[in-house]
Amino acid sequence: MAQTDVPDVVIGRLPIYLQTLKQLQASGQEFTSSKQLGQKLGIGSAQIRKDLAHFGEFGKQGMGYEVNYLQQQIAQILHADRDWSVALVGIGDLGQAISHYSGFAHKGFHIEVIFDNDPQKIGQNYNGKVIQDFNSIYQILPTQNIKIAIMAVPSTSAQEVAEKLIVAGIRAILNYAPISLTLPSYVKVQSMDPLSHLQQMSYYLDPLT
Amino acid sequence: MAQTDVPDVVIGRLPIYLQTLKQLQASGQEFTSSKQLGQKLGIGSAQIRKDLAHFGEFGKQGMGYEVNYLQQQIAQILHADRDWSVALVGIGDLGQAISHYSGFAHKGFHIEVIFDNDPQKIGQNYNGKVIQDFNSIYQILPTQNIKIAIMAVPSTSAQEVAEKLIVAGIRAILNYAPISLTLPSYVKVQSMDPLSHLQQMSYYLDPLT
DNA sequence: TAGATTGTTAATCGATTAACAATC
DNA sequence: TAGATTGTTAATCGATTAACAATC
Known part of the structure; x- marks a missing residue:
């Protein structure tokens, strides 16, 4: 190696x-x-x-x-020859789409816990899983030894959520919020930002059309 | 400039x-x-x-x-100071999530047409828009002068769909299929590939945990 | 004026590409 | 053997960083 x-x-x-x-x-x-x-x-x-x-x-x-x-x-x-447990944070429209997406599980990334902070949603059953209170991450994540999180939360709370995830033991974050997170270097972050991609492409398009 | x-x-x-x-x-x-x-x-x-x-x-x-x-x-x-019309191709789970996502329209990228090739879906109303037959792209895209497409189709058909889009006048593609498209250089492609990002991060994670 | 920060040039760094001996 | 393609070294290319005169 x-x-x-x-x-x-x-x-x-x-x-x-x-x-x-x-x-x-x-x-x-x-x-x-x-x-x-x-x-x-x-x-x-x-x-x-x-x-x-x-x-x-x-x-x-x-x-x-x-x-x-x-x-x-x-x-x-890549350590892609094993299964990984993943936490999904935020189960709004985007989070629901992510949890539906079967591509992750088929490639070894299993969403084992779903968190939200909306009292309306907490306790509800979604896709066979009970939505957990985000405030209980400190109890849940370390005991399940989950190191990877997918964040589908509003930009306004993304930084704060990320920091709490780290305290709870998360070491890799797939971030769907369109914001640049400032985190310690021992945590890996990858951001999904479709808008940035669209803007990057529109630079090359003829603005007159 | x-x-x-x-x-x-x-x-x-x-x-x-x-x-x-x-x-x-x-x-x-x-x-x-x-x-x-x-x-x-x-x-x-x-x-x-x-x-x-x-x-x-x-x-x-x-x-x-x-x-x-x-x-x-x-x-x-970036030409982000104007509005762009966008075509969405494929209205499965992922396409639906994309069409729901309000972030695009708020930043000037408006999904004006939705295409699919499933006879069950064609003609149905979705999100206030009639789903169009993908085979009618040659009639629809050029007349509406649409240059940007978002592709949410299976990997197996992605290359073929992309080629047809180009013939229909598309010059920028946001690709959600996890496949590498081979296209002429005058077409801009950006791919969204969450799995690649997860695998990239898992490389850095301790495989023992 | 003194302090701050720009725009830019020069130096460094790192990544890509070309070339080729080794060898299947 | 002849042809193909590897792994690797050397050359090129391009991007990042450092430094600083200009100036608000």
């Missing part, structure tokens, strides 16, 4: 390698090459080989990579 | 600058500085000044930036 620190940007590409390998596997292909992967992803083959080199040697000269083996190896590196 | 090509990575930061300026404005602050913005965003002040320098001079020495003015300028640069 490579212990020299691997750049964030490399880690960020591993999930898409994994995704692409899964597709190749589904299509029944046994071997692939850095060239083929690069073409599918629109990046250079050298970059893929360099990225993988951080973790070991996974291919054979002249042959390329065995799809199945490389997939397993990358899954292992 | 700066015409020398600005790096993608810079354009990608402008929306978060805009977001932060809106927050400052909401809090009633009239002036800010690259230092303050940098601290809020966890990036260096020099980077912010350098980014802005691509487009002009927006500050005053010793004073910093007028929040309102800088906000307007960045909005203009």
Whole structure:
């Protein structure tokens, strides 16, 4: 297991390698090459080989990579070869959509607890789970050893909610609130911000149309 | 208006600058500085000044930036100072959540048409809009001059749907399918992939817990 | 004026790309 | 063997950071 620190940007590409390998596997292909992967992803083959080199040697000269083996190896590196318990915070429209989304559970991320702070919602049954009072996170999260949270709360409370989650032991947050969180570096944060993406694209669009 | 090509990575930061300026404005602050913005965003002040320098001079020495003015300028640069019509393709669980989400419309991105290919859904009224047959995109999109699409379709059909959208005149796609699209470079694509983000974070988590 | 902060240039840093010996 | 593709080193490229004169 490579212990020299691997750049964030490399880690960020591993999930898409994994995704692409899964597709190749589904299509029944046994071997692939850095060239083929690069073409599918629109990046250079050298970059893929360099990225993988951080973790070991996974291919054979002249042959390329065995799809199945490389997939397993990358899954292992990402800790995607196991199940993770996840807490969902905020069960408004967005939170409900997230909890419906089956893609997480199928890939090993299971929403085990749902929190909200609305007395109307607390205690209600949602998707087979009782909605818990957000104030009880200190009782619930540590005992269940949950390290990952998905935040679907208003921007106005996002920072405060995040800080409490950290106190409760959360170490990775997938943030759906369109705000930049300021948190200690030992906590990983990834933000989903569709509006930013739309604005980024509209820059390139002809404003006259 | 700066015409020398600005790096993608810079354009990608402008929306978060805009977001932060809106927050400052909401809090009633009239002036800010690259230092303050940098601290809020966890990036260096020099980077912010350098980014802005691509487009002009927006500050005053010793004073910093007028929040309102800088906000307007960045909005203009991003073409976020106008309204855009958007097509939503796919009205399953995810598409429904997206169409409910009010954040887009409030920021100028209006979902004007909804497409699906399920005969059960076509013709039904959803959120005040009649769901259109995806096969009619060639009639509808060009006449309404819609350049932006949000894709919430299965991975298996994403590539094919994207290609048809381009023929119908779409030039920017916000893709929710977890797949890497291969498209001509004159089309901008941004992908929303929560699973990739979760896997990226789980890399850093202690696998033993 | 003195202090602060800009816009910009130069220095540093890191990531991508090209090239190639090794070898399946 | 000849062809293909790896892993890796060296060269290039681009982005971030540091520093500072200009000036509000």
